[in-house]
Amino acid sequence: MMKYSEHEIKVVIGASYGDEGKGLMTDCFCRNALEQEKNCITVLHNGGAQRGHTVSVKNGIRHVFHHLSSGTFAHSDTYFADTFIINPMVFADEHSFLLPDTKIYCSPECRWSTPFDMMINQIAEDSRGENRHGSCGFGIWETIVRYDNSKTVSFHEFISMNVYEKTAYLKNIRDSYMPLRFQQLNIKQISDEWHEIIKNDSIIENFIADCEYFAANTIITDSSILEKYPFIVFEGAQGLLLSQDSGKNEKYTTPSFTGAENPVRMIKNLSGKINTEVCYITRSYLTRHGAGLFEDECPKNEINPDMIDMTNVPNNYQGTLRYGKLDIKKLLKRINDDFAAFRAVSNAEMSVAVTHLNETDGMIAAPDGYVS
Incomplete structure (x- = not known):
């Protein structure tokens, strides 16, 4: 495998609660690579499919x-790191809708979500009523809990099974x-509608087909694949105030490191300059989608x-x-x-990008007034 002697790296991090414009910046950096004719x-590296990163291009x-990845329209290849949860x-x-002409790589260490993780997540949120955590409903936390509490197999091991073994694994x-997890969550009653969905065997059949589609359109490899690229973009999800190590309002944070930890670990393993x-x-103001502490809310x-x-439309x-x-001051700290x-x-340098300035007349909407 060819290795580059020099790597240009861009790390995109949300500075607050997410929804800041990480898709926009990722697309921008990947287009810079495209203009320089560098493979990107x-x-x-964090979270999973609960991210919602918007990209708009000139053709509408x-x-x-x-x-x-949000670099897909700019012909960037994608790598799902070991700390990313695949679904x-x-x-x-998404892939069958966009049919991208890019390569997609996946770490063999990725955890993977099932429809049942998503169902547990959504049923748990429904049961909390007004005390819900503000989850996206994609089963990220429930996937992590299942990995901690039960015997699991890697995605590669699962996809290597025959259809009967796959079906038996998912039925287990x-x-x-699922009943054990509902007991842990103190969920004593589930609606008839949910019961009907859970017991529908077509859920398992369709999910096995989705897994086979994933396997057919991705390449399993470790992070050494990054050595092949002179231009690497780390696209973070959520924001610093939602990181699992933020120390604030833990049940309303996300179960991943949203800042430096994952990129630094992977960058250290790269060779060359x-x-x-x-x-x-x-943004030029703050937003938060979901429950939890929100200082300076207005x-x-x-x-x-x-x-x-x-993008962030109201949802259940x-x-x-x-x-x-x-x-x-809090932002900069x-x-x-x-x-x-x-x-x-x-050779690490910092930059700050401010989005949505068109909504605040080119100024920052600060607690003490607008700042230019």
Whole structure:
């Protein structure tokens, strides 16, 4: 395998609660690579298909990326790192719709979600009523819990089984693990509608087909594949205030590291000269989709009553997008705290990108007023 003696690296990190414009910046960096005629790969390294990263291109196409990287329209290849949770059902839906002409690689260490993880997640959120956590309903946390609490097989092991073994494995999750997990969650009653969905064998049949589609359209390999690329983009999900190590409101955070930890670990393993730009993304105001602590929250009309968010629409699990003022001192502190980890990486530089300025007349909507 050819290795490059020099790698240009861009790391895209949400600076707050997510929804800042990480898809926009990832697409921008990948287009820079395209203009330089450099082969580019985008690394998805935290969370899973619950991400919703929007990219709009000049020909009028607009897409919210969930499982494929936001560099796909710019012909960037994709790597699912070992800390990324794959979801064959979401992947098959998105990939078959876009039919990208790019290579997609997957770490053999990736955990994988089943429809039953998603169902447990959604039933649990429904049972919490007004005390719901604000989950996206994609089963990310439930996938992690299942890996911790039961015997699992890797995706590669699963896809190597025959259809009878695959069916038996999934039925064991449905018939043995799900009832145990409902007991742990103190869920004593499930609606007839959910019972009917859970027991529908076509769920398993369709999911096996999705897994086979995933296997046919991805290449299993470790992170050494990154050595083949002179241009690498790390596309983070969510934001620093939702990281599992944020120390705030833990049940309302995401079960992954949203900042420096994963990219730094992977960058350290690369050979050759490394030039790294870490780009922290923020809107000109704050948003949060879901429940939990939200300092400096305010009514939307205090920022701009006429703005419309086409991506973060109201839904049953996260509710309506919340708005807040952006405290610049707090923003810079959490950015600097996170960037400290990149000092272990040679030639690392920091940048900050501010999006949605068109909605605030080119200024920051801060707690004490607008700042230019």
